[in-house]
Amino acid sequence: MSNQSKGLHHYHIRKRIYQKHEPFPHPQKLKRNYDKLISVIAFVAPLANLPQLFKIFSEKDALGVSAISWVFFFIIAAIWLGYGILHKDRNIITMYSLLMVTEASIIVGIIFYG
Numbered sequence: 001m002s003n004q005s006k007g008l009h010h011y012h013i014r015k016r017i018y019q020k021h022e023p024f025p026h027p028q029k030l031k032r033n034y035d036k037l038i039s040v041i042a043f044v045a046p047l048a049n050l051p052q053l054f055k056i057f058s059e060k061d062a063l064g065v066s067a068i069s070w071v072f073f074f075i076i077a078a079i080w081l082g083y084g085i086l087h088k089d090r091n092i093i094t095m096y097s098l099l100m101v102t103e104a105s106i107i108v109g110i111i112f113y114g
Contacts, residue, residue, distance in 0.1 A: 042091040046098035053102055056109035067110045074103040 026032045056062045077099040084092030 038091050042095040043098070045095055046102050049099070049102035049106065053106050053109065056106060056113060060113050062110040062112075062114040065106070065110055065114065067107065067114060070103055070106050070110065074100060074107060077103060 022031070025035060052065070056065065077096045080092060081096040081100060083089075084096060
């Protein structure tokens, strides 16, 4: 780790204190455990798209799957990913990156089999 990144980390901590943000990890057990739960959810939530993805590619049929909806979901995920990157929130970046991969795969399946 370079000296510059250590300085930025220190600046980030001071900024959180100055802006009266709660510390991370939080000293209260409930909030700390909830933070851990959110980290797990960031990986689990994109799995909700897998049944749709498997159905499209295993049956080679995307009839009845709305391309417009999945394109909108993809755009929304891209906006959230940008938000996560701007705010350097690892959980948001992880979740919406994975969502974009699964949603893009579904869109590709709709194009090929729709």
